[in-house]
Amino acid sequence: MKIVVSLFFCLIYSGIVNAQIPGFFMKEERRKVDIPFYASNNLIIVTVSINGTYPINFLVDTGVRANILFSKNLGDAMDLSYSRKLNLVGADGAASLVAFVSPTNHLDLGPVEGVFQNLLVLEEDFLELEAVIGIPVYGIIGYEFFKYNPVKIDYDKGIISFYEKDAMKWRPPFYKKVPMSIENHKPYITAKVRQQTGPVLNPKLLIDTGANHGLLLNKETSEDIRLPELFIETELGQSLGGELFGFVGRVRDLNISGFHLNDVLTSYPEETPFSYVIKESGRQGSIGAEVLGRMKLIFDYPRERLLIHRGEQFYAAFEYDMSGIEVKKVTNDEHRMYVGQVRDNSPASKAGILAFDEILSINKIPIIIWELSEVIKLFRSEEGKEIELEIRRYEGLDLTKYEDMRFRIVLKKQI
Known part of the structure; x- marks a missing residue:
């Protein structure tokens, strides 16, 4: 199962603005602090306390702008206040969802806190991430966590290192710098993709820690994107409009600033009514956790760069389900x-x-x-x-x- 939520929340959060959101900061002045995380299929899960309540599991997702709570029942139990109600329509034009905006909350991640944070609170948890991750997940932390400070993700150790904003003036040894643009509160890089058939691609790709695919290419964005000869048709994920279907195959090589990954599993979603958003962003796809989990990553949003280093699983083969x-x-x-x-x-x-x-x-x-x-x-x-x-x-x-x-x-x- 591929978890695809970024596009949907890009749309529904685009109109929510609060000038009083300073972001996430260390509670004490230090060069860096460490936050442990649990990785399920390389998806990053941390515990978060909202306004002093009992800690619950959140997904850390670079592909989403908003901080999201999946259940209004849970929000009510936390005595959240709401400033706006949103009526949302799904990708199929029929499915509907109600969400509420809860302003100026305090999010506690241990040594790091988010102050004056908006939460988008869904009336119903239509994603049900627990079914595909295996543990309860109640929300998502997005762009706000990354916007001011360099953040290192070490999948091998299960540690997020949150750095003081001036701590990464120089590139750490053995890391490569990849230019990264922050557009509409999301990180993008350019990579090189050698397909099984068709020309070599130089796609603009969203870096999406909250999606558990490897590489995803949107065929509708370029005539040069070709399905490989060998592929399977399958469900790729869940969106408000229902299940997202498409194809899974492989590309010969994914080259990220000289780091080569071979025979990478690649998802090719079918075009949807939301595809115009992808086309307008100028991107041709995304890189998800199946690739990112093989690296050590430093997201440096203020300097618009991604620093990468090989992880312990870098050379492991990309394997797809063989049971059906x-x-x-x-x-x-x-x-x-x-x-x-x-x-x-x-x-x-x-x-x-x-x-x-x-x-x-x-x-x-x-x-x-x-x-x-x-x-x-x-x-x-x-x-x-x-x-x-x-x-x-x-x-x-x-x-x-x-x-x-x-x-x-x-x-x-x-x-």
């Missing part, structure tokens, strides 16, 4: 997982596994022992690996009527 199963977690229940969808002509499809089957055990190990990220990693692990699944299949919506079954699948690469 999109596994999801039952939200608000830490011990249950189910089959979200089954890809056509995949090992799972040929074995007879169906969408909405509940997974009871994997290789005779009860699902209560597994983390969602471990299951995803297993299904990407090794072509030819045999996996036994114990499945519970319900009869319609009646949870008292079901049949337990066992299936054996052999992992097989499709791209």
Whole structure:
């Protein structure tokens, strides 16, 4: 599952302005402070306390301008105040959503605090990130966290280092500088992409820590962007208008300032009514967490530069799911997982596994022992690996009527 939220929130937040937002700052004057984070498929999750309440999980997302809280029920429990109500229309022109603007909040990340921070509070959590990340996530921190201070993300150590604003006057040893533009509160770089077919590209790419794809290319932005000969059609993510579909294939080489990544998994979303926003931005795609998680990154928004260094997983192969199963977690229940969808002509499809089957055990190990990220990693692990699944299949919506079954699948690469 690819998590695609940036475009939607770019649109809905564009009219929210508050002149009293100074940003995020260290509580004590130091050169840098460290904030630990949890990485789920290289998505960055930190704990945040809003106005002194109990800390909850937030996603750190360079691809989103707003700070977002996913649930108004939670916002009400925190006694948030609201200044505006927004009625939003989805990408399909039919889906609707209500959101509220909560001004001047205090966000506490331990040694770093956000003062006078606006929150966009959704009436309903339509994204349900817990289902695809595996742990509860209640909101997003966006541009405000990065705008004044250099921020280093070390995926290997699980540490965000928040630097004093003048601490990065010189480039650290072994890091390469990549020119980065900040446009509409989002970071962009130019890379070089060698496709399987078609010309070499020099696309303008959004740097998006909140999307778990590797590389994404928007075909509608350039006739030079070509699908590879080998690709699969699949669901790429979730937006207000519903599921986002497209294709997944590979490019031969992604070159970021001399750092080369080979056979990079690449998403090619179908054109949507929101595609005009991408075209107007001048970008041709984005780089997500599957690529970014292989590096050490320093975002320096004030100096408009990205500093990069190879991480421990830089040379690891890019592997896609070989089972055909999109596994999801039952939200608000830490011990249950189910089959979200089954890809056509995949090992799972040929074995007879169906969408909405509940997974009871994997290789005779009860699902209560597994983390969602471990299951995803297993299904990407090794072509030819045999996996036994114990499945519970319900009869319609009646949870008292079901049949337990066992299936054996052999992992097989499709791209």
